[in-house]
Amino acid sequence: MQNTLNPKIGTAITDLDTPCLILDMDALDHNMGVMSDYYKDKDAKLRGHSKNHKSPAIAHRQINKGGTIGGVCAAKVSEAEVMVNGGISSVFITSEIVDAGKIERLCNLAGQSQILVACENAVNAQNLSKAAMHYGVNLGVVIEVETGLTRCGIQDFDQGVDLAREISALPGLDFQGIMSHQMMEQPSSAKEDRVIEGRQLIQKILDTKSAIESEGISVNIVSTGETWSYDVAGEIPGVTEIQGGSYLVMETSYDYMTDFQFAGKILTTIISTPREGVAIGDAGIKAVGSLKGMPQVDNRRDLTVESMEANRALYRVEEGGHAKIGDQLLLIPAQQDAMVSRWDRFIGIRNEKVETVWEISARGCHN
Amino acid sequence: MERPVFQPVGTAAIELDTPALVVDLDSATTNIERFHRYFQDTPAKLRPHLGFHQCPRIGHLQMAAGNTSGGIAVTSVGEAEVFGGTGFNDILVTGKVVTRSAMQRLCALAQTTIITISVDNADNIFNLSQIAMSSGIRLRVLIEVDSGSGWSGVQPGQAGLDLARIVENAAGLEFSGLFVNDRIGMDGNWEQAANKTHESLEPIIDTRKLIENSGMPVATVTVNGDYNFDTASRISGITEVYAGIYPLMDWKSSQIRPEFSPAAKILATVISHPIEARAVVDAGHKATAPDEGLPVLEGNPGAEATRFSAEHGILDLEQHLENELQPGAKVWLVPYNLELSVNQYDYFRAVRGSKLVGFWPISARGRFE
Numbered sequence: 001m002q003n004t005l006n007p008k009i010g011t012a013i014t015d016l017d018t019p020c021l022i023l024d025m026d027a028l029d030h031n032m033g034v035m036s037d038y039y040k041d042k043d044a045k046l047r048g049h050s051k052n053h054k055s056p057a058i059a060h061r062q063i064n065k066g067g068t069i070g071g072v073c074a075a076k077v078s079e080a081e082v083m084v085n086g087g088i089s090s091v092f093i094t095s096e097i098v099d100a101g102k103i104e105r106l107c108n109l110a111g112q113s114q115i116l117v118a119c120e121n122a123v124n125a126q127n128l129s130k131a132a133m134h135y136g137v138n139l140g141v142v143i144e145v146e147t148g149l150t151r152c153g154i155q156d157f158d159q160g161v162d163l164a165r166e167i168s169a170l171p172g173l174d175f176q177g178i179m180s181h182q183m184m185e186q187p188s189s190a191k192e193d194r195v196i197e198g199r200q201l202i203q204k205i206l207d208t209k210s211a212i213e214s215e216g217i218s219v220n221i222v223s224t225g226e227t228w229s230y231d232v233a234g235e236i237p238g239v240t241e242i243q244g245g246s247y248l249v250m251e252t253s254y255d256y257m258t259d260f261q262f263a264g265k266i267l268t269t270i271i272s273t274p275r276e277g278v279a280i281g282d283a284g285i286k287a288v289g290s291l292k293g294m295p296q297v298d299n300r301r302d303l304t305v306e307s308m309e310a311n312r313a314l315y316r317v318e319e320g321g322h323a324k325i326g327d328q329l330l331l332i333p334a335q336q337d338a339m340v341s342r343w344d345r346f347i348g349i350r351n352e353k354v355e356t357v358w359e360i361s362a363r364g365c366h367n
Numbered sequence: 368m369e370r371p372v373f374q375p376v377g378t379a380a381i382e383l384d385t386p387a388l389v390v391d392l393d394s395a396t397t398n399i400e401r402f403h404r405y406f407q408d409t410p411a412k413l414r415p416h417l418g419f420h421q422c423p424r425i426g427h428l429q430m431a432a433g434n435t436s437g438g439i440a441v442t443s444v445g446e447a448e449v450f451g452g453t454g455f456n457d458i459l460v461t462g463k464v465v466t467r468s469a470m471q472r473l474c475a476l477a478q479t480t481i482i483t484i485s486v487d488n489a490d491n492i493f494n495l496s497q498i499a500m501s502s503g504i505r506l507r508v509l510i511e512v513d514s515g516s517g518w519s520g521v522q523p524g525q526a527g528l529d530l531a532r533i534v535e536n537a538a539g540l541e542f543s544g545l546f547v548n549d550r551i552g553m554d555g556n557w558e559q560a561a562n563k564t565h566e567s568l569e570p571i572i573d574t575r576k577l578i579e580n581s582g583m584p585v586a587t588v589t590v591n592g593d594y595n596f597d598t599a600s601r602i603s604g605i606t607e608v609y610a611g612i613y614p615l616m617d618w619k620s621s622q623i624r625p626e627f628s629p630a631a632k633i634l635a636t637v638i639s640h641p642i643e644a645r646a647v648v649d650a651g652h653k654a655t656a657p658d659e660g661l662p663v664l665e666g667n668p669g670a671e672a673t674r675f676s677a678e679h680g681i682l683d684l685e686q687h688l689e690n691e692l693q694p695g696a697k698v699w700l701v702p703y704n705l706e707l708s709v710n711q712y713d714y715f716r717a718v719r720g721s722k723l724v725g726f727w728p729i730s731a732r733g734r735f736e
Contacts, residue, residue, distance in 0.1 A: 017445075017468050017736040051678065075678040076649075078370050095649070095678060096638045098694040101372065101384060120639060124694060151679055152639040152647050271463035272487055272519035280519045282443075282462065286710045287735050290658045310706050311418070311442045311462060311735070314518060325465050325488055337677050341653045342710060344368060344733055364369030364713050366386040366654040 007347060011354045014328060018269040019283035021343040022330070023249070023358075025350040027263035028058075031247050032065045034259050035230065039067030039242075044234045047092060047223065049245030051075040052337045054362035055346065056086025058248065063088075071114065073243050077102045078365035084113045086361065092116040092142065092223065094179065094243065096152060098124055100131075102367070107135035116140035116176055116221070120154050122166045125173065132172025140176040141167050142221055147180040147204045157211040164212045164219075177221030177240070178212070180205040184228045189256040191231065198225070198232030206238050228257060249336040253292045264340065265298060265330040268313070270323050279315040279323035284308045288331055289338035298330035305331070369713035371726060378723040381697050383716050385636040386650040388708065390715040392724065394630035395425065395614050399432045401627065402596070402613040406434035409600040414459060414589065416440040416611030419706045420631075421731035422715060423453035425614055430455075438481065440589075440609045444469045445734030447476055453730065457481040459509075459589065459609065461548055463519065465491055467498070469736065474502035483507040483587075485546040487521050492533050492540065499539030508534045509546035509589060512574055514567040516549035523570035524577060531578045544587035544606070545578075547571055552595030553623060564595040565602070572604040594623050617705035618663045631715065633662065633700040633708065635680060643689040646670070648698055651678040656711050660703030667691075667698060 007016055016022075039046050048062050050072040059072045071090025074080040080091045096118050097106055109115050110132070119125050119141045132139045143163055146153030154160050160178065167175040182201035188194060202224050209219045225233025225242035233239050246254055249264035268283035285308045288295050294305040295313075302321025306314050313331075317323045333339040340346075344363050348356035372384050380389055406413045414436050415429040426439060438457030441447050447458045458480055464473050476482060477499075484506055486492050492508070499506050510530045513520030521527055527545065534542040551567050552560030568590060575585045592599040592608030600608045612620045615631040635650035652675040655662045662680075664672045669685035670692060680700070684692065692698070702708040715727040 015468070018466065019735045081370070096694070098638050099385070099636055105372075120641060121694070146641060149676075150645070151676065151681065152641055155641060269466055271465050274487060274513060274517075274519050274521070278517070280463075283735065285656075285658050285707060289656075291652060309518075310704070310710075312518070325491060338652060338658075341677075342733065364711065366369065366650065366711070367371065367384050 006345070006357045007354050009354055009356070013267065013349050013352050016267055016347065018267050018328065019287045020267050020347055021340070021345070022265055022267050023346040023348045024263045024265065025348045025355050027261035028248065031250065031260045031263060032062050035062065035244070035247065036065040036067035038231060039234060042234050044239045044242060045069040047071055047073050047241045047243060048248070049073040049094070049243050050079060050083050050362065052245030053248055053340060054079065054082070054360045054365070055358050056083055056088060056361060057358040059083060059086070059088055069241055073245070076365055076367060077105050078367045079362040080109055080115070081105065082362040082365060084109050088113065090114040094118050096120055096124060096144070098127070100127070103128060103131045106139065107131050107137050110137035110139055111135070114140065116142050118142055118144045118179060119163070119167065120144045120152055122163060125163065125167050125170055129170035129172045138172060138174055140174045142176050142223060143167070143178045145178050145180045145205045145208050147201050148182045153180065157208050160208045161211050161215055164217050165215060168217050175217065177219045177223065178205055178208055179223040181226065182224070182229070187228070187256045189258055194229060195232050198229040199236065202233055202236055202239065206236070209238060227254060227260070246336055249340060251292070251336040252296050252332055252334050262298070262332045264336055264346070265332055266295070266339065268329050268331055270325055270327040270329070273323055273325055277317050279303065279317055281313045281315060281329060283331060284311040284313055286310050287342060288333055289335060289342060291338045292334035295331035295333050298332050300329060303329065371714055374723060376723055376725060380634065380718045380721045380723065383634055383723065385634050385697065386654040387634045387716050388631060388712040388714070389634050390425070390615060390631045390717050390727070392717055392719045394628055396428065398616060398627045398630055399429055399614050402610070403432035403434045405597055406600060410603060411600040411605045411608045412436040414438050414440050414607050414609040416461070416609045417450060417731070418442040418446055419611040420615055420709055421446070421729045422727055423450060423730055424727045426450065426455065429614060436607050440611070441731070443735055444473050444476070445736045446731040447482070448472065449731040449734055451476050451480040459483040461485060461609070463487070463491065464495070470495055470498045474498050474504055474506070477502070477504040477506055481507070483509060483543060485509045485511040485548070486530065486534070487511040487519050489530065489533050492530065492537055496537035496539045505539055505541050507543040508540045509544050509587060510534070511546045511548060512571050514547045514549045514551065514571060519548060523574045527574040528577050528581060531583055535583055542583060544585045544589070545571060545575060547590040550591050550593055552598070560595050561598040564598040568599065568602055568605065572602065575604050593620070615705055618701045618703045619660060629701045631702070631705055632665065633702060635698050635700055637692050637694050637696040637698065640693050643686065644684050646682040646684060646692040648680040648682065650680045650700060651675050653677055653711060655680065655700060655702060656707035657703060658707055662700035662702050665699040665701050672700060
C-alpha cells in the first residue's frame, strides 16, 4: 500500500519523492473544459468512465464543470461501490455481472444510487431480476451490442430484440437501452476520417435501437462513443450518452486527438549514468506500464526510453544531449489507465507546485 | 486500494470472489524449502529479495527456512521502510538512492536497521556520506559492478577499485564489497547458463582481488541468483546470492527452472460466452499486468487466453468447449511475470490444501519511492 505521507500543499515539484504520479491541473481542467464546452448544448451528454481515474474527486469535478449526464460509468462492482460511497448519484456498470455475490452487492448499491448494468443474455437477466426482487430494488439494464471489439455483447438484432423483450417482462428490472464500444482501426487526427469510421461503427447500435423500438419497447439510453469519437458520436441523432474516459489523463496512443493535453505523468529521477549515451531512471514497468509501448519523455528531446524492467528504465541519450544523476523527468504513458491503476494517489500540480492530492480510491478494485 | 469482500477461513479456493490473486502455501513452502536447501553447504549464503512479492509474511517463511545471510534485499527505500517495520533488521537496497529526501529517509531507517546500499557514482558517495554523517549513522556500501547487462554499475577492474577507495575514505560509510544486479542465465540450457555465469562473474572476482591487493578487505560480494543460484553460490569469492522469484515463481521462470512450480495464480470468472469460439473473463490487464507476456490458462485444455484489454481477458475456445466455460465458471491464470501481477493487488488470498487461511497484505505494494 502506498501509505507514505501526502506531500504538503505548495511543495515544489522538484522536492517530491520519486517516482510519483502527477496530474498537470491546467491540462486536466483544459480536458474537462473541452468536454463541457462540447456537450453543453448537445442532446447527448458525457457519462465519464471512472475506470480511467478511479477517483470520486475527479468524477465530481467533471460533473460540476458540466456537459455530463450527472453520473459516471464504472467497470466493476467494487469501482461502483467507491463511486456511490463517494456521492455519485448514477452509476452505469459497463460489464456483465454474473456472480451471485456481486449481483447482491449491485442490489445493495441500487438502494443508494441509480444503478445501470450491462447485460447480454437472458439467464443473466433472470438472475438480476430474482435478486432485485429479493432486495426490493430496481436495476436499470442496458444491452451490450458487439460493434467491433470482438469481446462481449449480442451479435445481431434478433438477439437484441429477444433480450429486450425478456428484460422488459422481468420484475425488478427496467430495460433502459443499449450500449456499444468501438476502437478506431486507423487512428487519424482528421475529423472527416473519424466521422466516417465512427458513424459506420455506431450505425449498428442505432439499427438495433430501431429494431427494438419497432417492437413497441422504448429505448431511453443509447450509450456509445469514446475519447476518439467524442465529437462524432455526440452529433449522431439517437445517441444519448458518451462513455469517454481516456481524455482526462491522456496517453501517447491518443496523440492524434489534439484537442486534449497530456495531464497524467510519472515524475522520475535519473539514478545512474553508467556510460556515455545511457542513463537509468527509477521508474519502470511497475510504475508506468508498457502495454502500448514505451512512455515518452516530456520536454526532453535528448532522451528516449529504450527499455523498461519492473523497477527501472534505460534511456538513450542522443548526441549532444545530457543527463546527470538527480535529473527529474516526466514520462507520458502510452496507455493511461494501465498507469493510473498502479497508483493510490494523484498529486495535482499547478505552476510547478502541489495544488491538491487525490486518492485513487478505486485502484485495485478488480472485483 | 484493493477492496476484497470478507470470506471466512476455510472457504474453498474455487469459491473466492474474483479476480483474486491466490497463493498456494503448500507449493510456496515446497519451493522455499527446495531453494534454501541448495545453500546448506555452499560458500555463499542466500539473501531473499522480497520485492517480487512485497509480502512480509511470505518473507518470514523464507527467513525461517534457513541458510540465509540473515538479511533481505528490497528495491527501494519505500520497500525498506515497510520491511524494516515488519521484523526484518538487515536490509540491502538494490536500487540507487540519489535524491536528498530518499537518502535522509534511508539514514533514518539505519538508526534501527542494518542498511546496505549499492553505488556506482562518486557524487552519490559524497552525498550519502554527508547525510550519513549528519544523521550520526554508518551505511554499508557495495560498489555495483556491471557484469555485462549494460544497465547500471561501473565497469569491472580499475573503475571498481577507484570507487572502493572513495567509499573507504568517506566518513559515515563503510566499504563492504561488490554487488551485481544483473540476472544471468535466463537463456539456453543449464550448462550454457552455468558457463555464462562463470564468464560473467569472473571479472567481478578479479575486481575483488584487485581491491584486496590494494589493501582493502572485501567482506561481501553479492550477486543475483534468480536463475543461476546453483552455479553462482559455488563460485569462490562470492559470499551472497540474492534471489526472490523462487517462492512463488511464474510462467516465465518455471520454464527456465521447472523444478520449482508456480505457487501464485489469478482466479477469474467467465462473464460472457457470446459466440461458440469465445469466452470472456473478469480479469483484464489491470488484474493480470501482462506487460511482458500473457498469463497462461491452466486446467482447460482446448482453451487459451489470447487477449487482455483493461477489464476483460479473452479466451479462444476449440469447438468441443462450446458448452463449457459458460458465465459463472471459474478459471485459473498463471501470470507470465508475477512481480508485475502482484503490483496490481493489495492482498494475497493465502490457501493451504485449497482452502482459504487468510488475506495476507502485500504491504510494500506500490512503494516505488
